[in-house]
Amino acid sequence: MSTIASKYDPASAESKWYSYWMEHKLFSSQIDPNKEPYTIVIPPPNVTGVLHMGHMLNNTIQDVLIRRARMQGKNACWVPGTDHASIATEAKVVNMLKEKGIDKKSLTREEFLKYAWEWKEKYGGIILEQLKKLGASCDWDRTAFTMDPGLSDAVISVFVDLYRKGKIYRGVRMVNWDPKGKTALSDDEVITKEIASKLYYIKYQIEGSANEFLTIATTRPETIMADVAICINPNDPRFTHLKGKKAIIPLINRAIPIIEDEYVDMEFGTGCLKVTPAHDINDYELGIKHKLEVIDILNDDGTLNEKAQILVGEDRFIARKKIGKMLEEINQLEKVEDYKSNVGHSERTDAVIEPKLSLQWFLKMEEITQPALKSVMDDVIQLHPPKFKNMYRVWMENVRDWCISRQLWWGHQIPAFYLPNGEFVVAKTKEEALEIAQKEYDSKYTLADLKQDEDVLDTWFSSWLWPISVFDTDVFTTGKPNEELKYYYPTNDLVTAPEILFFWVARMIIAGYEYLGEKPFKNVYLTGIVRDKLGRKMSKSLGNSPDPLELIAQYGADGVRTGMLFSSPAGNDLPYDDKLVEQGRNFANKIWNAFRLVKGWEIDPKLDGSVNSSSIEWFENRFNQALAEINDHFEKFRISDALMTT
The missing domain is CATH 3.90.740.10 (Valyl/Leucyl/Isoleucyl-tRNA synthetase, editing domain)
Structure with missing residues (x-):
């Protein structure tokens, strides 16, 4: 028997096995009618983002749920991806251009977008690579981006559809104006x-x-x-x-x-x-x-x-x-x-908001929100912990029309085309708009007479389609779900932060009922905020947040993940301390030592093959008892309690 190291080395073990999993595509999921699907869509981090402690907690919980589903024999599918983050990304690109001595105002839209795409290709995938270091078992072949061609086409189709249904309108209203980002906000x-x-x-x-x-x-x-x-x-x-x-x-x-x-x-x-x-x-x-x-x-x-x-x-x-x-x-x-x-x-630039009268695009919310409100109130979709139900209800019952236009260039350009006579036409393409304009206004109009709206759509107007569009981008025009959407939708569990319960969660529910007549997920697990010893939210600006990658290098990914789960019940904040991940590392080392012990055992050839049936029966009973407790904790989304079950 080969000699087993006396001390667990997480760096070599995690790298070795993650490479093996990736090489053999063990996280891949395809339609299998003989298996029950279990689906999670990742809350797409901004392409500007890098891994922080909140991501560590959120993605660890998702990974625990998805790996458990695999162990239960389910067809587990965890879809990763990133969000184009209009305001944040445009600000990054503008700053990059300034460093090169280039003023955005001196560029055409096309020139600016060329720089933006170059920036995205260089930096936009960093956080996904960091999630791999964390051990996230996503189906990486399914990685999506909110401005991928298919997903972009879905966004434009939805805008046109809602406009033609009379649910989107353009008008002058008081909006929240961000003087730093120079754009309206919802x-x-x-x-x-x-x-x-x-x-x-x-x-x-x-x-x-x-x-x-x-x-x-x-x-x-x-x-x-x-x-x-x-x-x-x-x-x-x-x-x-x-x-x-x-x-x-x-x-x-x-x-x-x-x-x-x-x-x-x-x-x-x-x-x-x-x-x-x-x-x-x-x-x-x-x-x-x-x-x-x-x-x-x-x-x-x-x-x-x-x-x-x-x-x-x-x-x-x-x-x-x-x-x-x-x-x-x-x-x-x-x-x-x-x-x-x-x-x-x-929320993006931290600038003090100015109330400002502005001509913007709005989505009428009063009617479209009703199915989404009812589904949560009736527990068709369950929030964990349920204390967030009342907050959700209050927001949905007092919702205002959603300002969906942004005065930016990076994003999905609004498909409205203005005519010389002051009217406008909404259509998926300029060519389709021209056909409508010639038919309704003047047959002599040419493409040169049409000018597309300069604004882009609010980033959330794309991510609210996420649980649908990652599987099927055509359903918004055809109305007929493809086989993947039929199989994987609705997804099972969504793990996210309470602060985007309205930004994102409520809107995904709205879109799910509007376009499929079905909830997008069954459970919403709302994590707490990772805080320091003084109770402050961890942030780069305060300098109170450790570098997640350095923690992984020092304690191992499993040590960090275990440490963060020790005290993170749903909806409650996690008081982070390095001692937690030290405990996580020590726990991983104990498992290693248990493995060494078992591998070191040898069977005495003099034994007649008989076994101690009482010991085996005791062990099986204790195992099944612990398993029942663990499953009960998981059903109630008590992940920390499941971890502590012995």
Whole structure:
């Protein structure tokens, strides 16, 4: 017998066996009518991404589930892939071009996309290669990308279909604007943070009076130039004498009406509200109700434009401080107080969001969400842990129309084509659009007369099709699922993070019912957040996250995976500590030593072949008892408990 090393060497063992598995395509899955399918689709990481601790936890759990299914004799299929991540990737490419001395504005769309594709080919697959180091047993031959030709065609087909059903429309509405990314965002892409700010008490002079002022409290003095009214509550006796009068905006001396509406909270600030419809969603609604003018004083990059009249070209935050000083100099700043306010930030760039009136494309959500809401409430699709059901319900019952257009070049370009007469045609291709335009508007139109919409679709508008499009990209036009989709869909379990429950999970459910009349998965396992010893979310910016690849090199992939599963029940955060992966490494070494012990045993030739039946019976009973406990834990998605079963 060959000598077995006294200490387990994870690096050599993991490399050897993973290469063997890959070479023999042991993760591959094909249709087998004699086997029950078990399917997981990976939450596609951004092509900009590299492996972090959250990925480690998420993909370890997926791998545990998929390997268990293989052991149960099921036809296990784990589909990997990446997401094109419009905002994040475009930002990476723009920065790369800057380093080369190239301004995006100097390039045509085609030139920019050439650079973007080169970047994607060079960096876009890094995270998938890192997942292989983790030991992920995906069917790598099925690797998909949200901008692959077939998947892209599916996205365009869905847009055209929903538009023709009357579910997509184009209109001017208040949107969340990211001044750094220079694009609109959906409500779900805005992260609200409580930040320390200032409350400025500004004095507005009453028109026709030398000494009478009305004081307004605001956190945004830089928007006073966009004020179109001051609103008071009609039930507030303090301001009865001001009804029908006007006030003068400080610094620019423009008169605005004093209006009345019960919307105004008499207890907040001074009980008066400055109305700025272009820069606040609630003011916008108030403006519509009272037929007020809309004055937008901000450029797309968050600087002041000519309509501001003063500080033109200044950044909004610099302008805020300067206007505070200017108001103080003319004695129209009563006081400034420290104030905590909830401010929306871009989920991708972390820039402070600006409410902005913008012409965008929207998907009507009220009707299309109903089957998706019912399926979760009725436990047709089960969320684990179930505490997330109520959160899901609240969001789905209060959903707003989805802004699906983005002012970017990297992504799926919106298939709308504008005509010289101001109309537009929605079609899959320019040639199809021309046929419609010639038929409906002018037979003399040529391809040169058509100009495609410059915007691209929200990234989530492609990933919401993921459980379908990775198996069948034609079903969105034919309406007939191919054999793969019939076999693998619906998938079984989805493992993802709670923060994309609405971004992605809810929308996949919506798409599943809209196009197949069927749920996309049976269970959604929502992992917790990996946190450090101080309870902080691990991130590169805080410098509190270890390098996953270094952990694997030091402790072995199995050691790291086991360590992360020791304390990660569904939906609860994982308090990470290096001691966890040390325990994982030690556990792997114990298995190695047990293997050495068994391999070292020899059968005594003097024995007559009889066995100790009582020992075997005891072992089988104990094994079956543990197996029953483990299976029960798995059925309830208690992965950590299953690991600890002895």
